[in-house]
Amino acid sequence: MKLTDIPRISLGFLPTPLEDLKRIGAELGIELTLKRDDFTGFGGGGNKVRKLEYLMADALDRGAKVLITTGGHQSNHARMTAAAARKFGMKPVLVLRGNRPDVMQGNLLLDHLLGAEIDFLDPDAYFAEINPRMQQHADAASARGETPYVIPLGGASALGAMGYVAAVKELSEQYGEAGRPAPEFIVAPVGSGGTLAGLLIGCAMFWPRTKVIGIAVSASAVPFSERIAAMADAGAELLGFDARFDPADVAIETGYVGEAYAVPSAEGNAAIGRLARSEGLFLDPVYTGKAMAGLIDCVERGRIAPGRRVLFVHCGGSPALFPHAELLTRDRAD
């Protein structure tokens, strides 16, 4: 099937803009451009809107009335999925990792405003419990006569990955229209891996000389490169695109996670402050701050050579800044 033949609904405000980061680029000695996917707009914006354009088309086709997904406490994916559910008259159910907090902040506040049913799972039991728990919600919906649709963690599936295949197509058109040469590197955070899988397929199709580097923001039980290569293979198969991805070719930097997923790191926080002060730009403490810290370090240690054209995918996530206000203001005396 061709990319344009895969059912898709319009949710995002696309194409998202490109922004050259001249000041920080000059400091680092590279040509640094941002893909502003924090401006996809719908449901507060972020990378998952692109995946949801495909996943929601499938959910609607199946007559879904209850949309179920999962993520961390401050999951951007969960928030955008809940918003998409509401837009199409479905009930959002979110299975989130973490105990019920005293105050609903950041994405949780937005989930609350969207009227999502939130099922808080004890962090220690989460990975064993998520699939059975989502299934319980799906079974309960079916028993009420309401068709459920379950979106996996992070929307990471071959279908969801189509969002980032389409993003590379969009990018290649934007660069083409502006008469700009393709970037030599695309750098993006890696959570559940669907974004990177889509970028890999998209680059193989539209920008074959561009290298994709993922920056992991969590530890992974199954090595990322295997999981993402398998997802990219499945996506290529869906497209009838004759490419297979070798885990050895999936470049993931794993040195920037810090203590754990969703625990802000000193380097990530420094990157957030540096980008805000030099470019007027907001990153987030869970994904893009750590990924930008990784990019900066890749340049500093020569993994990305001076003068290279680098595109960083700003995947959104700024609502998660607010629950960390105390930590993020500790370094400021004024």
Ligand SMILES: Cc1ncc(COP(=O)(O)O)c(C=O)c1O
């Ligand atoms: C802001 C942000 N960046 C990056 C990611 C990671 O994307 P993926 O799960 O596709 O690896 C997410 C996932 O939720 C996100 O919300």
